[in-house]
Amino acid sequence: MKDNFLNYNNYVSVDCVVLGYNEVENKLQVLLIKQKGPEPNTAELFKPQYAIPGDLIKEEESLDEAAARILEDLVNVKGLFLEQFFTFGHPDRVKDPKDADWLSTRRKDPLARVITVAYLALVRIDQINPSAGYFAEQTTWRSIKKIPKLAFDHNTIVSKALDIIREHPEQHLVGRELLPNKFTLSQLQNLYEVIQNKELDKRNFRKSIKNNEYLITLDEKQKGVLHKPAQYYAFKKPKK
Amino acid sequence: MKDNFLNYNNYVSVDCVVLGYNEVENKLQVLLIKQKGPEPNTAELFKPQYAIPGDLIKEEESLDEAAARILEDLVNVKGLFLEQFFTFGHPDRVKDPKDADWLSTRRKDPLARVITVAYLALVRIDQINPSAGYFAEQTTWRSIKKIPKLAFDHNTIVSKALDIIREHPEQHLVGRELLPNKFTLSQLQNLYEVIQNKELDKRNFRKSIKNNEYLITLDEKQKGVLHKPAQYYAFKKPKK
DNA sequence: ATACTTATTGTATTTTGTACAATAAGTGAT
DNA sequence: ATCACTTATTGTACAAAATACAATAAGTAT
Numbered sequence: 001m002k003d004n005f006l007n008y009n010n011y012v013s014v015d016c017v018v019l020g021y022n023e024v025e026n027k028l029q030v031l032l033i034k035q036k037g038p039e040p041n042t043a044e045l046f047k048p049q050y051a052i053p054g055d056l057i058k059e060e061e062s063l064d065e066a067a068a069r070i071l072e073d074l075v076n077v078k079g080l081f082l083e084q085f086f087t088f089g090h091p092d093r094v095k096d097p098k099d100a101d102w103l104s105t106r107r108k109d110p111l112a113r114v115i116t117v118a119y120l121a122l123v124r125i126d127q128i129n130p131s132a133g134y135f136a137e138q139t140t141w142r143s144i145k146k147i148p149k150l151a152f153d154h155n156t157i158v159s160k161a162l163d164i165i166r167e168h169p170e171q172h173l174v175g176r177e178l179l180p181n182k183f184t185l186s187q188l189q190n191l192y193e194v195i196q197n198k199e200l201d202k203r204n205f206r207k208s209i210k211n212n213e214y215l216i217t218l219d220e221k222q223k224g225v226l227h228k229p230a231q232y233y234a235f236k237k238p239k240k
Numbered sequence: 241m242k243d244n245f246l247n248y249n250n251y252v253s254v255d256c257v258v259l260g261y262n263e264v265e266n267k268l269q270v271l272l273i274k275q276k277g278p279e280p281n282t283a284e285l286f287k288p289q290y291a292i293p294g295d296l297i298k299e300e301e302s303l304d305e306a307a308a309r310i311l312e313d314l315v316n317v318k319g320l321f322l323e324q325f326f327t328f329g330h331p332d333r334v335k336d337p338k339d340a341d342w343l344s345t346r347r348k349d350p351l352a353r354v355i356t357v358a359y360l361a362l363v364r365i366d367q368i369n370p371s372a373g374y375f376a377e378q379t380t381w382r383s384i385k386k387i388p389k390l391a392f393d394h395n396t397i398v399s400k401a402l403d404i405i406r407e408h409p410e411q412h413l414v415g416r417e418l419l420p421n422k423f424t425l426s427q428l429q430n431l432y433e434v435i436q437n438k439e440l441d442k443r444n445f446r447k448s449i450k451n452n453e454y455l456i457t458l459d460e461k462q463k464g465v466l467h468k469p470a471q472y473y474a475f476k477k478p479k480k
Numbered sequence: 481a482t483a484c485t486t487a488t489t490g491t492a493t494t495t496t497g498t499a500c501a502a503t504a505a506g507t508g509a510t
Numbered sequence: 511a512t513c514a515c516t517t518a519t520t521g522t523a524c525a526a527a528a529t530a531c532a533a534t535a536a537g538t539a540t
Contacts, residue, residue, distance in 0.1 A: 010250060091299070091302060117355075
């Protein structure tokens with residue numbers, strides 16, 4: 001009877017596309033890590049590649065918890081915006097020869113299939129301080145316009161994340177996640193322009209954004225700027 | 241050194257929410273199976289529950305392929321519309337006592353965690369003939385308004401599928417999937433009304449739907465009906 | 481010719497999207 | 511006090527899309 005039991009087993013990982021917004025330079029960047037092996041000085045064992053942060057899930061954690069743990073380990077910040085967006089599970093997604101060396105330092109069975117659940121995180125670059133964790137030799141921000149060749153199928157994963165955020169920026173509350181607590185409408189417009197990669201008309205942008213139920217006008221203006229001071233705004237806390 | 245290797249292993253399954261449209265009764269239903277064990281006459285080993293069709297993935301198949309296989313085995317139809325929509329991976333999602341008996345007939349380690357990638361399928365009820373496959377004792381259609389208690393977290397999975405189809409019916413090409421090759425605008429409107437669970441104004445529906453780039457007017461009308469015969473329409477094939 | 485049933489269509493109104501440029505409110509220099 | 515400079519802020523005309531609402535058309539059956 002035991003012969004009828006199914007027994008396929010797989011690795012399951014969570015990978016995080018961390019999009020960081022640099023307000024000063026008005027740039028949207030993605031957080032990459034440089035792979036490292038499990039031991040110090042394992043660099044000679046393989047040619048490290050850039051990758052997005054990810055890890056196998058642990059036995060007792062949910063997928064959401066795994067994503068939070070990976071980010072916490074990497075950027076030492078809790079409570080970031082995190083959203084599952086797609087699961088990548090092609091049998092060959094970790095079987096490119098370019099990835100064999102790194103896997104051999106990390107897995108008992110380097111050719112085993114890995115199914116990965118991908119998450120999107122949004123952060124303000126100036127608010128976090130990524131530091132190499134136990135799975136990263138170093139971390140680096142790269143412009144979403146110049147993403148290098150990444151390990152595994154991570155280029156595909158990043159592309160899909162960008163598609164999703166561009167589709168519905170307002171649904172992803174990008175303003176709340178990527179701007180300071182108080183901000184001007186010009187700051188908000190700059191952010192939308194970077195995400196959508198196109199210029200927006202000031203008057204029309206203001207008309208449409210002012211319908212946003214979450215936007216509230218603060219009782220405060222800019223001070224000390226060399227021009228007409230702008231009104232500050234904030235986001236209401238989400239309903240739920 | 242081997243001690244540093246990570247070694248968490250998991251079952252990965254694909255579950256399919258099959259939504260079927262019954263045009264005559266204008267009902268949207270979900271396809272459920274009644275669980276069966278791997279051997280004939282195993283019903284006495286456990287109390288079978290209703291569930292959505294799903295199965296562990298096989299070693300060499302992609303997630304999409306697994307979903308197609310599961311449906312093919314169940315409904316003997318290939319080439320259905322299929323879309324991945326979410327992955328459910330809570331550590332306890334298969335550990336409810338109600339599910340222990342069935343798992344014990346199917347798994348070497350019934351308490352092992354199972355992560356499931358959920359797919360949405362759209363079908364015309366009159367076009368397919370679901371038949372009990374190797375994992376189903378029997379199959380049944382149930383109205384989306386009266387879904388019984390299901391095995392595992394399948395009620396949650398079905399709910400999420402319904403949320404998704406209601407959000408963007410046109411993006412899911414529900415017309416193409418759920419109507420005959422030629423159809424009237426009233427048929428199309430009925431379908432949208434069932435999915436969105438609200439009534440639509442005929443004139444406004446026609447105005448908006450006629451902007452649909454995929455809709456074409458056929459050179460044919462209804463015949464033999466006891467009223468003004470309606471024009472037939474069809475959908476163009478999707479671009480790619 | 482009439483009754484019956486569903487298909488089809490238009491108009492007025494509101495809302496939303498788009499294109500486009502002048503004025504306002506600060507600072508710093510004179 | 512005035513002026514130059516910089517960014518913030520606002521309105522108007524037009525087009526497009528969403529909404530509310532009811533009369534006429536084309537068949538069949540009697």
